[in-house]
Amino acid sequence: MAHGYAKLARGPDNLAAVLQALGVPQAHFMSWLTIIIELAGGAAILLGTFVRFAIPPMAAVLVTAMLTVHLPFGFSSIKLQAITPHGAQFGPPGYEIDLLYLACMSTLALAGAGPFAIDSFIRRRLGATAAGF
Numbered sequence: 425m426a427h428g429y430a431k432l433a434r435g436p437d438n439l440a441a442v443l444q445a446l447g448v449p450q451a452h453f454m455s456w457l458t459i460i461i462e463l464a465g466g467a468a469i470l471l472g473t474f475v476r477f478a479i480p481p482m483a484a485v486l487v488t489a490m491l492t493v494h495l496p497f498g499f500s501s502i503k504l505q506a507i508t509p510h511g512a513q514f515g516p517p518g519y520e521i522d523l524l525y526l527a528c529m530s531t532l533a534l535a536g537a538g539p540f541a542i543d544s545f546i547r548r549r550l551g552a553t554a555a556g557f
Contacts, residue, residue, distance in 0.1 A: 425470065428462025431455075446492050461485050469532065472541020479533045483526060490522035 431439045436455045443458075444451035461481045468478035494517055497503070503515035537543050 425463055425466030428459050428466060431459050431462065458485055469529075469537070472537035473543050473546075475532050475537040475541070475543065479529045483529055486522055486525055486529075490519045494519040494522055 436452070436459060439458065440451040440455035443454050448454050462485065465478040465482040468474045469482075497516045498518040499520050501517045501520040503517070504512060505515045506513045
């Protein structure tokens, strides 16, 4: 959700410009779609509801970002470049954190959201026969 909110706060047009520079078709539409996927998918995972439905579009956004933005910068997500009087300065992130997010999403997709998730609460209330939970 934090990444979707950051994109929304900076303005969808800024993300659209980045996507257009990367050669993404329909950059403005894809900008809004990315923001919505990150906000709604993040909320679904945070609340533990409809997690298995939220993960595929979130993974698609993540893999796209990994292949188009992060891959050229290598594996490491932390690249300390300098220590200045204002603090540490880092270079562009690699794809390490993307792989971690994908592993976490895969675990949620395979194992479910857990006993404290809204889906688990609904499953307990409706019984084990509730479809989609």
